[in-house]
Each structure stands twice: as C-alpha cells, then as structure tokens.
Amino acid sequence: MKHIGILTGGGDAPGLNAVIRAVVKSANGVFGMRVIGIRHGFEGLLDKKGIIELTPESVRGILNRGGTILGTANRGNPFARRVMRDGVQVIEDASMEVVERIKELKLGALIVVGGGGTLRISLELFEQGCPIIGIPKTIDNDVGGTDVSFGFDTAVSIATEAIDRLHSTAESHHRSMVLELMGRNAGFIALEAGLAGGADVILIPEIPFHFEGIYEKVRSRVAAGRPFSIISIAEGAHPVGGEQSFLDDVQGGKSKRLGGIGNIISEKIAKNCAMETRVTVLGHLQRGGSPTAYDRSLATRFGAAAVRLAHEQTFGYMMGLRGTEIMPVELKQAVATPSRVKVDGDAMQAARDLGVYLGE
Numbered sequence: 109m110k111h112i113g114i115l116t117g118g119g120d121a122p123g124l125n126a127v128i129r130a131v132v133k134s135a136n137g138v139f140g141m142r143v144i145g146i147r148h149g150f151e152g153l154l155d156k157k158g159i160i161e162l163t164p165e166s167v168r169g170i171l172n173r174g175g176t177i178l179g180t181a182n183r184g185n186p187f188a189r190r191v192m193r194d195g196v197q198v199i200e201d202a203s204m205e206v207v208e209r210i211k212e213l214k215l216g217a218l219i220v221v222g223g224g225g226t227l228r229i230s231l232e233l234f235e236q237g238c239p240i241i242g243i244p245k246t247i248d249n250d251v252g253g254t255d256v257s258f259g260f261d262t263a264v265s266i267a268t269e270a271i272d273r274l275h276s277t278a279e280s281h282h283r284s285m286v287l288e289l290m291g292r293n294a295g296f297i298a299l300e301a302g303l304a305g306g307a308d309v310i311l312i313p314e315i316p317f318h319f320e321g322i323y324e325k326v327r328s329r330v331a332a333g334r335p336f337s338i339i340s341i342a343e344g345a346h347p348v349g350g351e352q353s354f355l356d357d358v359q360g361g362k363s364k365r366l367g368g369i370g371n372i373i374s375e376k377i378a379k380n381c382a383m384e385t386r387v388t389v390l391g392h393l394q395r396g397g398s399p400t401a402y403d404r405s406l407a408t409r410f411g412a413a414a415v416r417l418a419h420e421q422t423f424g425y426m427m428g429l430r431g432t433e434i435m436p437v438e439l440k441q442a443v444a445t446p447s448r449v450k451v452d453g454d455a456m457q458a459a460r461d462l463g464v465y466l467g468e
C-alpha cells in the first residue's frame with residue numbers, strides 16, 4: 109500500500125493533532141507510505157483543493173496543539189449534503205462522488221477520526237466498498253466499542269479546574285454555583301468532573317432529576333453550616349417528566365444545540381432555597397487548547413494502531429481501548445450502541461456513598 113488518507117470530522121477535540129502526527133510518522137517511518145490529509149472532514153473529498161500531503165516535517169511540533177491542522181466540519185455528511193440550487197438549499201446524496209474520489213486518489217486506506225456521527229457515515233462508506241478505519245474522538249465519551257475516546261480526559265480536567273475555582277468563590281459568598289457542562293446525551297463529563305471536584309449535586313441525562321431533591325440537598329448543607337453548594341450539571345440533563353433544554357437559534361426558534369438547563373436550575377434554587385446563585389456555562393473551553401498527557405498518549409496509540417491495521421488491509425473497524433489495550437472493534441458494533449453512564453456503575457455508587465444528590 110502506497111497511499112493512505114486521514115480526515116478529522118465532527119466537533120474538534122483535544123488530541124486530534126496527536127493522532128495526525130502519529131499516523132504520519134508511523135505510516136511514513138515504518139511502512140514508507142505517503143499520507144494525504146483531507147481538509148474539513150468529508151467535504152475535502154468533494155473539493156479538488158481539499159487535500160494536502162502530510163509529511164513528518166509538516167506534523168512537527170503539533171503533538172500538544174489543540175484543534176486540528178486539517179480542519180473539521182460538523183455538517184459534512186456526504187449522504188445528505190446541503191447545496192444551493194437556483195438560490196434554494198437542497199439536500200442531495202454525494203456519497204458516490206466521495207467513493208470515486210477515494211479511488212481517484214488511490215487511497216489504500218482512509219483513516220477517519222470522529223465521533224458517533226462521523227463514524228456512522230464511515231460505516232456507510234465502508235459498506236459502499238471504501239477502505240475505512242475509524243478512530244473514536246469526542247469530549248463527550250459517548251462512542252460505543254471503546255472504554256474511552258480521546259478528548260474526554262482533557263475536558264474533564266478543565267471542568268474539574270472550573271469546579272475548584274467555583275468552590276472558593278461559592279464559599280466566600282455563601283452562594284450556590286451551577287456549572288453546566290457539555291456531553292450531549294451522556295453525562296460522563298458532569299459525573300467525572302463532579303466527582304473529582306467534590307460537587308454536592310451531579311445531574312446527568314441518564315437520570316431525570318427531581319427539583320425537590322436539589323433543594324433538599326442545598327438546604328441540608330445550609331442547616332449543617334455549609335451555606336454554599338456546587339451543582340455539576342450536564343447540558344442534556346432534564347427533570348422527571350420534562351424535556352431537555354435547547355438554545356434559541358438566530359431566527360428566535362429553538363436550535364438543536366443543547367443548553368439552558370443550568371440557568372433554569374439556578375433560578376429555581378434561588379427562589380426555593382432563599383439563596384444567591386450563579387451559573388457558569390463552560391462551553392467550548394472544554395474542547396479547546398492543549399490535550400492532557402493521557403489524551404496525547406491515547407491519541408498517539410490510536411493513530412499508530414490504525415496504521416498497523418491499514419498495513420494489514422483490515423477495514424471496517426474502529427480502534428477501541430479495552431481495558432489497557434488498543435484493539436480493533438467492528439465499526440458496525442461501535443456505532444450500534446452509543447456509550448452512556450452506567451447508573452449502577454462504580455462511579456455513580458461512589459457518588460451516592462458520599463451523599464451526592466444524583467437526581468434520583
């Protein structure tokens with residue numbers, strides 16, 4: 109195999125550059141392969157200017173850099189591509205163009221680094237005959253078939269630091285601090301940062317919560333001489349019998365972006381617990397900047413393992429971390445069931461044992 113390609117799709121995550129570097133260095137150094145970088149996700153395969161050659165020189169110094177030198181796109185599904193026709197936006201299937209372009213570029217393998225959405229597209233392309241190998245990336249940690257995705261550890265570290273900082277100001281002012289964290293429909297970031305930061309309340313999408321339970325926890329801390337509380341809440345969390353909260357879009361309707369539940373809870377605690385509250389929405393700070401050592405190492409291991417699989421010409425797999433080892437997992441299996449917090453798992457049990465209110 110002489111050429112392989114690599115692209116990064118979906119939202120960015122710390123560690124993408126570490127994967128790109130590992131792929132280029134090992135493909136080139138061990139197997140003498142040329143690596144073609146595809147820019148802005150699958151979009152780069154539909155644009156003649158969307159490819160660049162990646163050499164060990166061009167990936168020098170990027171191991172610790174956030175973002176992706178290839179660029180990425182959230183809305184780059186070739187099976188449902190948005191295009192303008194006579195001034196009107198239409199959705200068309202451009203997947204055959206992608207398949208043809210992969211052949212034209214003579215890519216012996218295409219390494220796709222992405223989250224659930226990108227990996228689903230990858231599976232469909234594999235089923236159309238493309239030589240795909242996936243690598244799981246997401247701060248949300250919700251990709252199935254792997255114990256961890258790279259990007260998650262960095263997001264948890266940043267969220268934990270935020271909780272630490274909120275703690276001191278909460279204590280000084282006798283306030284409740286609500287921290288809204290990312291994660292889509294999975295509560296991993298809110299749970300892990302909540303545990304690491306010593307939050308009093310942790311609310312995740314996997315367990316619809318009762319407002320009364322939050323008030324009780326906050327009031328009981330006041331009664332115990334601790335007149336401040338920290339609430340770590342996932343953006344996708346919602347009350348029992350209630351809906352998830354979405355942000356307003358530019359036209360004034362509701363967008364598909366989760367957000368707003370932190371404000372709702374903050375206002376309710378202020379009213380029902382007669383306490384000053386503040387809300388912090390950590391947002392994209394969780395995704396930007398330098399990856400942690402763990403994420404750099406995991407991303408590097410995923411990248412090198414994907415190149416070994418490409419050399420063996422084994423396609424339709426995603427690299428997964430199982431225990432301490434990286435191993436190939438069928439893409440079909442990886443996308444079938446997204447990963448969610450185990451509500452009876454050890455992390456949740458530890459939180460319960462320490463008296464954290466989890467919404468139940």
Ligand code: F6P
Binds near residue numbers: 223366
């Ligand atoms: O999937 C990663 C993620 O950061 C989610 O946690 C969040 O809901 C979403 O992406 C935000 O997307 P965008 O970057 O489009 O605002």
